[in-house]
Amino acid sequence: MNTRELTYVKAFNEGMHQIMAEDPDVFLIGEDVAGYGGVFHMFDGLLTTFGDKRVKDTPIAEQAIIGLGVGAAARGLRPVCDLMFMDFIGVAMDQIFNQAAKMKYMFGGAVSVPLTITTAGGAGMSAAAQHSQSLEAWLAHIPGLKVAMPASPYDAKGLIVGAIRDDNPVIVVLNKKMLGVKGPVPEELYSIPLGVANIVCEGDDVTIVAIGRMVIEATKAAQALGEQGISAEVIDPRTVQPLDIDTIVTSAKKTNRVLIVHEAVQFGGIGAEISSQVQESAFDYLDAPVTRLAAPFAPVPYAPILENAYVPDAARIVAAARQLVERS
Amino acid sequence: MTETLAPNVTYGPPEGYAAGVTRELVLDLHRRMVRIRMFEESAGKLVESGDMPGFLHLYVGQEAVAAGVMSVLDDVDQITSTHRGHGHAIAKGAEFRPMFAELYGKTTGYCKGRGGSMHIVDMNRGMLGANAIVGGGIPIAIGAAFAAQYRGDGSVAASFFGDGATNIGAFHESVNMAAVWDLPVLFICENNGYAEFTAQGNHMRLDDIAERANSYGIPGVVVDGMDALAVRAVAKVAVDRAKRGEGPTLIEAKTYRYFDHQGIKGMRIPYRDPAEVEAWKERDAIRLLEVIGTERGLATPEDFAAILAQTETDIADAIEFARSSPDPDPADILDDVYTV
Known part of the structure; x- marks a missing residue:
């Protein structure tokens, strides 16, 4: 094409x-x-x-x-x-x-x-x-x-x-x-079927499941982590319903650590569902608790300084991923 | 009254609306109404006795509205209905067997036992579904009307709803959009005087809901909802207007619900004066049509009795069919969540 x-x-x-x-x-x-x-x-x-x-x-x-x-x-x-x-x-x-x-x-x-x-x-x-x-x-x-x-x-x-x-x-x-x-x-017309995740980059040490724009931040974080000797795999589910949990679980079994990142508030977010399904399917493979990085339980604030604090970014993804890797 | 309604409210059917009524039409309207009433009374008793699950919002008393409107629609014309939807389905041509089977929650039901009383659907008859959310079917009807306009297939849509639904946003949004786009749709308000248990005077300032048409620049018509011939005449004018591409009409049919909001038992709370109920029953739609039919020499008491007898037979057959039909298999519970 x-x-x-x-x-x-x-x-x-x-x-x-x-x-x-x-x-x-x-x-x-x-x-x-x-x-x-x-x-x-x-x-x-x-x-x-x-x-x-x-x-x-x-x-x-x-x-x-x-x-x-x-x-x-x-x-x-x-x-x-x-x-x-x-x-x-x-x-x-x-x-x-x-x-x-x-x-x-x-x-x-x-x-x-x-x-x-x-x-x-x-x-x-x-x-x-x-x-x-x-x-x-x-x-x-x-x-x-x-x-x-x-x-x-x-x-x-x-x-x-x-x-x-x-x-x-x-x-x-x-x-x-x-x-x-x-x-x-x-240029041509093409279609992406719903329910097929995208493995944005492959890695061995930690799986970062990122939703929406957080895929961009996670990809930046993966580059930074690579420079620090940590190999991160970034998965973009593309659709949260249906959720391609198989791709995520396969990755979890390989890296043994999972971090989920989204802009939505953490409580009751998609990260909770992914986390639950990963531990149900890959419990014996995990070296650390499945971890979420998401917005605090508050409406989205206006002031740039507050909004920056609200939405996860690459730096915080790097820190969270490091914590997971350094734990074990 | 002129052929094209002016963009304001008119009262009653067009002059001479009952002229030229034929024997076939009288019997057709009578059959539709009797089938509704007998179905409802049978179903009500079956739920009351515990034979059938769920609960029912019975249409008895309002039959002339469904019968009158449906008599000017074809199978290609689409309707959306309400939680009180059995009457619309039956008048549109739905069959007793899959209807009873659905109420019994059987695989042979219209919805394979997934929907029950409030979700009867019959795509072959243009019955686009009953709806358990008050006002929920109104936007869907304008979608069906849009599809008709988009394809230019000459069909129309009709949405049935009650007086209570005209207070919900979906009504206003839909009527306005249909008006702006001249969609071929009839908005049929069955004003039975009560939003569940709340009298009209306590839920709106207006006496005539048809006046709401003025807000959207479309015709509004008030019609006697106990007179099937009058409803039919008004609906015919609206259908013709829609088919000419002139847009929607709001029809308010003044009618009455004989039973409670739900179930077949009497009033559980005294929200209606028994004298009011009796006064409306004096103008019962089925009897009114029988009087007109016999007075004009178009039909005989024997004709009407034959319709009753046939309906009784059909109901007994359908109940037996439903009872002996297989239950759904819980293993199939995920079927049809998505189209695959």
């Missing part, structure tokens, strides 16, 4: 263009997705290319946006419904967790809901408590939903295509601090 450097947001945008060109059943609705191209310009050019029948600005009405997607998906279309900021998901939650997630099951398999919800999560921009959250554990807890969190330009394109081709409701959580991150992206 012909590959070149693209930003995260341009890679996502290219995926949208290519999947919409491929499948006439795909349409996009949301607040300011058409004329403005989405607040982060992830939908730039779609209106011009595909017209106002397939790319539509909506009223500010998150429940109706998602509900319309649910109904249209149940009728066989492939809606992409944008929620702008992940924090707004609460307004639409009934349609997501009671309707989209459950229709297949409670209707005895009679209906599929191939709905994709796009949104942007994550802290680090002084956007404060209602524009910065990472709520993936909330969604991953609901049977019937899938949750993808692309952590590279390659994945931003491949996962949006994978989500739209998937026959289930999928929430694709872009990270707004990664929009300008560059990386290699093939």
